Amino acid sequence: MNRNDQFKESAKQLYKLVKAICIVFGIIALFLIYLLVDPNFSAFRTTNDSEEYTAVAEEQSDDYDKIENGIHVRTGFVKGNGLMLVVNNCTNCHSAKLVTQNRMSKEGWESTIKWMQETQNLWDLGVNEETIVNYLATYYAPEAKGRRQNLNAVEWYELEQ
Amino acid sequence: MERRKFVKKATLSSFAAILGADIVFGNTLPVDYALLAFQDPDPFQLFNKDKEMVVLNNKPWNMEAQAHLLDDKVTPNKFMFIRNNGIIPENIAAEKWKISFDGESVKTKKTYALDELKAKFKQYTYQLTLECGGNGRSEFNPPAKGNQWTIGAVSSAEWTGVRLRDVLADVGVKEDAVYIGYHAADTHLSNDPNKEAISRGVPIAKAMQEETLLAFQMNGKDIPLAHGYPLRLVAGGWPASASGKWIERISVRNKVHDGAKMTGTAYRVPCKPVAPGTIVKDANMCIIESMPVKSLVTFPKTGALLKKGKTLGIRGHAWAGELEVVKVDYSIDFGSSWKACSLEAAANRLAWQHFGASIQFPKEGYYEIWVRATDSQGISQPMILPGWNPKGYLNNACHRIAVKVRS
Numbered sequence: 001m002n003r004n005d006q007f008k009e010s011a012k013q014l015y016k017l018v019k020a021i022c023i024v025f026g027i028i029a030l031f032l033i034y035l036l037v038d039p040n041f042s043a044f045r046t047t048n049d050s051e052e053y054t055a056v057a058e059e060q061s062d063d064y065d066k067i068e069n070g071i072h073v074r075t076g077f078v079k080g081n082g083l084m085l086v087v088n089n090c091t092n093c094h095s096a097k098l099v100t101q102n103r104m105s106k107e108g109w110e111s112t113i114k115w116m117q118e119t120q121n122l123w124d125l126g127v128n129e130e131t132i133v134n135y136l137a138t139y140y141a142p143e144a145k146g147r148r149q150n151l152n153a154v155e156w157y158e159l160e161q
Numbered sequence: 162m163e164r165r166k167f168v169k170k171a172t173l174s175s176f177a178a179i180l181g182a183d184i185v186f187g188n189t190l191p192v193d194y195a196l197l198a199f200q201d202p203d204p205f206q207l208f209n210k211d212k213e214m215v216v217l218n219n220k221p222w223n224m225e226a227q228a229h230l231l232d233d234k235v236t237p238n239k240f241m242f243i244r245n246n247g248i249i250p251e252n253i254a255a256e257k258w259k260i261s262f263d264g265e266s267v268k269t270k271k272t273y274a275l276d277e278l279k280a281k282f283k284q285y286t287y288q289l290t291l292e293c294g295g296n297g298r299s300e301f302n303p304p305a306k307g308n309q310w311t312i313g314a315v316s317s318a319e320w321t322g323v324r325l326r327d328v329l330a331d332v333g334v335k336e337d338a339v340y341i342g343y344h345a346a347d348t349h350l351s352n353d354p355n356k357e358a359i360s361r362g363v364p365i366a367k368a369m370q371e372e373t374l375l376a377f378q379m380n381g382k383d384i385p386l387a388h389g390y391p392l393r394l395v396a397g398g399w400p401a402s403a404s405g406k407w408i409e410r411i412s413v414r415n416k417v418h419d420g421a422k423m424t425g426t427a428y429r430v431p432c433k434p435v436a437p438g439t440i441v442k443d444a445n446m447c448i449i450e451s452m453p454v455k456s457l458v459t460f461p462k463t464g465a466l467l468k469k470g471k472t473l474g475i476r477g478h479a480w481a482g483e484l485e486v487v488k489v490d491y492s493i494d495f496g497s498s499w500k501a502c503s504l505e506a507a508a509n510r511l512a513w514q515h516f517g518a519s520i521q522f523p524k525e526g527y528y529e530i531w532v533r534a535t536d537s538q539g540i541s542q543p544m545i546l547p548g549w550n551p552k553g554y555l556n557n558a559c560h561r562i563a564v565k566v567r568s
Contacts, residue, residue, distance in 0.1 A: 093350040095220040101309040112306055119425070121351035145302040147545040151463065151529060151563045159465035161473070 076100050082135035085128050093120065099140065106137040208387045211239040217308045221245040221350060221358075222387065225313035228560065229462035231478070234515060235288060236316040237380060243387045244293050244314060246422065247347035247358020250407050255383075255391035260375070264342070264412030268333030275391060278375065281331070282323035287372045288512035289397030290317040290480045291404055292452050294428050297556025300546055303438045305553025312457060312560060317478065317513040320395045322376030325411075326369045334365075334413055341368045342418030343394050343405035360420025361428065363396050363403050365413075367450075372397055372511050375408070397511030398482040400428050400449050400554075423448070430550040437549035446551075451482030454542055455557040456489055456516070456534040463562035473520045473564070479504070480513040481536035488535040489516040493528045496544050502532070522566045533559045 065084075066073045075087055075096035090099055104112065110133055116122035125132060204224065205212050213230055217223040224243040231240055261272040273281070293314035298305050325341075342362035349356035367373060374395045377384060384390045389406025396403045402422065412418065422428060429446035431439075456479035467473055479486040485507065490499040502516040522528060535541040542559045 093220075095218055097216075097218045098220075098308070101217060102306055103304045104306065105303075108306065115425075121349075121353050121356065142302075142304050145300070145304070147302070148558065149300070151561055154464045154563045156464045156466055156565065157462070159461050159467055159473075161468060161471045 078139040080135055080139050082128075082131040085132050086135050089123075089125060089128065089132060093122075099136070103140055103142040104136070105142060106133060108142075109133050109136040109140075208243065209238055209385065210241075210243075214240070214242075215311075215313065217310070221247055222249065223308045225310055226316075227311075227313055227462075228457050228459055228477075228562070230459075231313070231315070231457060232459035232476070234478075235380065236318045238318075238385050238388070241316040241318060241388065242293065242314040244308070244401060245347065245358075245387070245406075246402075247349050248352075249386060250346035250348070253346070253386070253391060253407070258391050258409075260392060260408060261410045262328070262332045262413065263410065265415040266335040266338035266413040268335060271332045273328070275377065278323055278328065278392075279377065282327045284321060284323055285371075285374065286319055286321040286378075287374065287397070287510075288317055288319045288508045289372060289374075289395050290315065290511060290513045291395070291397060291401040292316075292455070292480070294400030294402060294449050294452070294554045295552070297558065298553035300556055300558065301437075301549060301553040302546070303549075305551065307552060314401075315455075315457070315480075317480070318379050319381065320374055320376040320393075321378035321381070322374035322393075322395065324371060325373045325375055325394070326371070328375060329368065329413070332413075335415070337415045338365045338413050339416055340364055340414040340418040342412045342414055342420045342423070343408050344410040344412065344420070345405050346407040346409050357421040359402060359405070359422045360418070361402050361405060361423050362412075362414075362418040362420065363399060364417075364450075367396055367399065367403075370396075372509070398451055398480075400452060402428055417448070426552050428554070429552070430548075430554055434548045435550070439549075439551075441551050449554055451484070452480075453547075453555055453557040454481040454484070454486065454534050454536040454540055455479070455560075456486075456532050456542065457560050458530060458532050458562050461562070461564070463564075465562075465564045467522070467564055467566045469522070469525055469566050469568050473522070474517065475502075475520060475530060475532075476515065476517040477532060477560075478513040479516055479532075479534035481534065483511070484536040484538060485510075486514050486534045487537050490533050490535075491518050491520065492531045492533070493520060493522065495529065496531060499533065525566050525568055528564050528566065529561045530564060531559050531561050 063073055067079050070079045072079060072083060072087065075091060077083055077086060077096055077100060113122065113125065204210065204216055204219065204222065205214065210224060211230060214224050214226055217225060222243050222245045226240045226242055233240065255275060258275040259272050260278065261270065263270045293310060295307055296310045296314035297312060298307055299309040299311050340362055342360055344357065344360050347358045349358050376393050376395045377391055379385065379388060384393055392408045394405045394408050425443050426446050428449050430449060431441045432445050432447040435441055456477060458475055458477040460476045479489050486504065489502040489504050491502055492499050502518040505515045507514045531544065533542045542557050544559050546556060546558050
């Protein structure tokens with residue numbers, strides 16, 4: 001084997017090696033990119049876990065943290081200390097609307113959290129619980145309504161008779 | 162629902178396509194944001210609901226009507242409230258749908274295909290009033306936890322199906338049967354496959370009523386998805402949660418069914434009346450059965466401006482759970498005096514009844530029209546909130562609309 005052939009052979013081997021490395025890295029890159037798009041491999045499952053997928057879409061939104069007129073646009077929560085803790089812990093299973101339409105005292109919110117932990121798979125809120133409860137009890141506190149309220153927010157219109 | 166998968170696959174394949182060109186493009190993923198954003202579904206379009214329906218919650222879906230939307234004698238889908246506890250099942254194949262019967266009190270376990278159910282048993286159609294146990298919750302003081310329904314969580318549609326009693330007779334039920342409990346295809350909000358979103362039921366006597374159906378049609382068509390397609394248990398006059406949607410299995414129990422939302426405080430009220438705000442132990446809470454007497458003025462819509470001297474025709478519906486409504490009265494002076502409304506008989510037992518009246522106003526000014534129904538046991542609706550209960554169920558206080566009479 002002359003030197004020229006030897007060089008050719010080495011070049012060929014090097015080329016193969018580079019190619020193999022490229023392929024391996026390519027596969028890894030493809031896999032990582034796929035992971036970006038579909039972190040739960042749901043395209044390979046028959047069950048449709050659209051909920052997780054929706055969350056991905058939301059996280060990519062420019063409006064994720066946007067607050068307008070004291071309201072967190074994406075969820076409708078009132079701006080206040082603990083807002084993002086509430087968003088992150090209280091809107092995974094149910095929508096924010098289930099929270100914002102309710103009014104409870106501190107004890108009421110605490111017992112609701114306890115009930116969700118005992119029966120609805122809510123996780124331990126740890127040190128965040130106090131901030132979350134304070135936020136809820138501050139901005140979503142009950143107002144006395146009496147035994148029957150006035151008919152409010154009536155939209156008046158001419159009735160054709 | 163298939164659309165989401167399509168969007169995902171499209172995203173992936175478009176990604177793969179640009180991949181060959183340049184990996185850096187991986188960072189441009191948010192470009193797809195517009196596509197993904199379109200997953201936020203329009204519930205009115207998704208469920209064929211009228212735009213005036215009010216969304217209380219979008220996960221799970223809860224939507225209610227307003228009084229004037231419920232003017233039809235038979236409620237069409239577009240005005241029917243949605244109360245879901247879990248996630249609506251996806252990719253339902255009705256032709257493969259099966260319902261099985263099990264539990265301590267069946268003689269043998271049995272399974273029927275939906276088509277078999279339709280072919281084997283005689284079909285019946287009834288107009289059945291379904292009201293959410295928590296309808297009116299928003300008025301309670303101190304406030305009660307849950308979806309804050311005002312007045313619109315009630316409907317009275319025509320349901321077609323087979324009698325549960327006929328099917329239970331074919332299955333064979335032991336003498337010790339006490340309750341039936343349903344199991345359905347909706348999934349728990351936490352996505353935990355071991356948890357049921359809701360699994361309620363009724364005592365065997367209610368299950369054996371002629372009007373208790375395993376229904377596959379609503380108003381002459383397949384049941385809409387949000388209302389239980391392809392098979393729903395319908396037990397009229399009881400909290401609508403007893404009428405399970407997307408039913409796959411019925412357990413005949415030798416004790417009170419203990420499925421999700423049968424126990425604790427769910428769909429229960431204090432066995433003995435309590436003062437507002439009282440904390441009640443689970444052991445002292447009793448399951449709600451028949452719903453109380455109630456009525457709704459569906460015409461005119463509240464806020465009508467009227468001309469002096471003209472007569473106003475009002476109309477609406479009244480219902481009383483298992484009972485019949487025998488009388489409906491109206492007042493325009495805050496309950497100081499009452500006059501009788503005309504009242505029609507129900508289309509069948511457990512359907513709401515229609516009332517009407519022609520009202521003349523003595524002078525110009527602001528009036529409230531109050532309507533009060535009375536059931537066949539002589540029980541009437543209260544004018545103020547009825548007994549407070551921790552979960553805010555059974556508010557049957559009279560419905561009121563505001564009108565102004567002008568020159």
